[in-house]
Amino acid sequence: MGIIDFIFYVSAALVLGSATVVVTSRNPVRSALALVLTFLASASIWMLAYAEFLALILILVYVGAVMTLFLFVIMMLDIDVVTTRQRFVRYAPLVIAMGVILTGLLLLALKPDYFVFAHLQSAVDYGLSYSNTAELGKILYTEYVLAFEVAAVLLLVAIIAAVSLAHRKPRDCKTQQPVAQMMVDPKQRIRLVKPERK
Amino acid sequence: MIMGLLEELPAFAWILIKIVAILIPLLLGVAYLTFAERKVIGYIQGRIGPNRVGFRGMLQPFADIIKLVFKEIIIPVRSNRYLFFVAPIFTLTPALIAWAAIPFAPNLILANINAGVLYVFAMSSIAVYGILIAGWASNSKYAMFGALRSAAQTISYEISMGFALVGVLIAAGSMNFQDIILAQQGSLLNWFFIPLLPLFMVFWISGIAETNRAPFDLAEGESEIVAGFHVEYSGVSFALFFLAEYASMILISFLLAILFLGGWLSPFEGIPGLDEWFAWVPGLAWMLLKVSFFLFAYLWLRATFPRYRYDQLMRLGWKVLIPTTIVWIPVVAVLVKLNVGPWFS
Numbered sequence: 001m002g003i004i005d006f007i008f009y010v011s012a013a014l015v016l017g018s019a020t021v022v023v024t025s026r027n028p029v030r031s032a033l034a035l036v037l038t039f040l041a042s043a044s045i046w047m048l049a050y051a052e053f054l055a056l057i058l059i060l061v062y063v064g065a066v067m068t069l070f071l072f073v074i075m076m077l078d079i080d081v082v083t084t085r086q087r088f089v090r091y092a093p094l095v096i097a098m099g100v101i102l103t104g105l106l107l108l109a110l111k112p113d114y115f116v117f118a119h120l121q122s123a124v125d126y127g128l129s130y131s132n133t134a135e136l137g138k139i140l141y142t143e144y145v146l147a148f149e150v151a152a153v154l155l156l157v158a159i160i161a162a163v164s165l166a167h168r169k170p171r172d173c174k175t176q177q178p179v180a181q182m183m184v185d186p187k188q189r190i191r192l193v194k195p196e197r198k
Numbered sequence: 199m200i201m202g203l204l205e206e207l208p209a210f211a212w213i214l215i216k217i218v219a220i221l222i223p224l225l226l227g228v229a230y231l232t233f234a235e236r237k238v239i240g241y242i243q244g245r246i247g248p249n250r251v252g253f254r255g256m257l258q259p260f261a262d263i264i265k266l267v268f269k270e271i272i273i274p275v276r277s278n279r280y281l282f283f284v285a286p287i288f289t290l291t292p293a294l295i296a297w298a299a300i301p302f303a304p305n306l307i308l309a310n311i312n313a314g315v316l317y318v319f320a321m322s323s324i325a326v327y328g329i330l331i332a333g334w335a336s337n338s339k340y341a342m343f344g345a346l347r348s349a350a351q352t353i354s355y356e357i358s359m360g361f362a363l364v365g366v367l368i369a370a371g372s373m374n375f376q377d378i379i380l381a382q383q384g385s386l387l388n389w390f391f392i393p394l395l396p397l398f399m400v401f402w403i404s405g406i407a408e409t410n411r412a413p414f415d416l417a418e419g420e421s422e423i424v425a426g427f428h429v430e431y432s433g434v435s436f437a438l439f440f441l442a443e444y445a446s447m448i449l450i451s452f453l454l455a456i457l458f459l460g461g462w463l464s465p466f467e468g469i470p471g472l473d474e475w476f477a478w479v480p481g482l483a484w485m486l487l488k489v490s491f492f493l494f495a496y497l498w499l500r501a502t503f504p505r506y507r508y509d510q511l512m513r514l515g516w517k518v519l520i521p522t523t524i525v526w527i528p529v530v531a532v533l534v535k536l537n538v539g540p541w542f543s
Contacts, residue, residue: 002205003206003210029278029281030281033281033327036327041496052312052316053313053316056313056316056317057316058321059320059321060316060319060320063320063323063324064320064323064324064326064356065323065356067351068326068327069353071330072325072330072346072349072350075330075333076343076346077344086317121418131373132312132313133312133373169358174456174511
């Protein structure tokens with residue numbers, strides 16, 4: 001067992017452990033931070049599978065952007081820990097049922113023998129000159145270009161929807177007009193008066 | 199398992215030595231950057247600056263460090279004690295691990311990875327957690343407001359910074375730092391700051407905003423929120439925040455030099471006569487010279503400009519810098535596609 005295996009087992013243990021903390025932690029901020037750790041550990045596992053682009057994008061997008069906004073919202077909310085704990089117990093049967101259904105669907109879709117060890121292949125190392133990013137780009141813009149474009153349009157629609165939901169018209173809120181501020185003539189604001197001598 | 203690990207121990211030790219060889223000069227650089235800051239701003243403001251400790255104040259940074267180390271660490275009442283201690287580590291670690299992919303000279307690089315640019319950018323995007331956690335765990339209004347301001351600012355300016363990077367990637371056709379530097383080979387006119395001038399300016403401004411430095415240092419606006427997210431920190435834990443801030447300043451300066459000013463390339467390249475004259479200068483010297491310029495600019499800007507107002511800051515990021523990059527990326531793409539010389543021919 002080399003260093004690679006060692007890193008794999010450490011990160012795998014981290015993924016499982018921190019994912020458990022996400023669900024069980026009483027403090028929502030701690031849950032969010034545990035989720036960040038889960039993402040970081042899974043990124044290092046992907047890195048071991050030579051998927052450096054995906055691993056770094058996972059950190060960049062999920063850790064750097066999505067989870068920061070999550071933390072932002074959670075920190076501003078005043079969450080009552082006792083009631084969330086009661087809800088945790090109340091919703092437990094529902095959550096377990098959902099877990100069973102999801103696992104069942106996965107097993108139906110993929111068939112149990114998909115998970116047999118003999119079918120799994122280890123990642124292939126193509127050497128240093130091989131660029132994971134370039135290969136991903138090639139396949140994304142040729143074979144999967146339609147799916148890619150559809151996803152892009154969907155994201156655009158989501159952005160427009162978010163902007164139109166959050167946007168308030170200027171008459172509803174007081175905004176500053178930077179252009180008007182810059183165009184101000186000092187003469188309009190200050191009147192210099194020479195006081196008469198007595 | 200132990201045997202397997204032991205076999206790889208020499209390689210591991212060699213990497214550790216390299217890491218120390220990067221970190222010690224970096225920490226010394228941080229120490230003297232704080233000294234340079236006080237001196238430069240002092241002279242700009244018509245003062246002399248620190249000149250008592252050592253020759254002309256040269257030992258001042260060490261005096262500061264010793265003072266900080268021996269100060270008492272105060273833990274605020276009802277703070278989240280564990281996160282309060284973890285936050286400075288969360289800030290410092292990303293600022294240091296990003297250095298793994300930075301090239302210092304033609305063969306001087308710890309990890310010459312293909313996705314180097316993406317790696318550095320991903321690591322610097324984690325740094326915001328330290329600030330957020332510090333502000334939240336301190337159980338203090340000022341720290342909380344400082345953290346929220348700082349996080350919002352960092353996220354906003356990361357977008358324009360990322361777009362500016364996209365322009366560089368299109369121009370260089372690679373995410374490897376050494377390839378980006380080699381793509382600027384030829385002469386001073388081949389450096390990317392000419393075809394990518396708007397992106398260069400955007401990256402520079404966003405870099406200053408990203409490190410929360412003046413004139414974008416609203417996160418620690420003294421007159422409004424005392425000192426921002428680290429107001430409750432003292433002693434060593436405060437020193438770690440300080441260290442992280444200056445380390446990321448140096449990192450941004452390195453990135454600017456690599457991406458737009460040709461990294462370790464000589465500015466006299468391609469000029470007959472001068473090129474041979476300066477052939478003995480190592481690439482590291484050119485790199486450090488360019489980095490020093492950007493670091494000086496950091497201090498210069500701090501001494502020159504008044505602080506932005508928060509809405510002005512957001513306006514600049516979202517309505518000026520991001521549209522600029524969105525316009526210039528297609529322009530760069532067209533320049534590359536048409537092989538416009540001397541940069542892309």
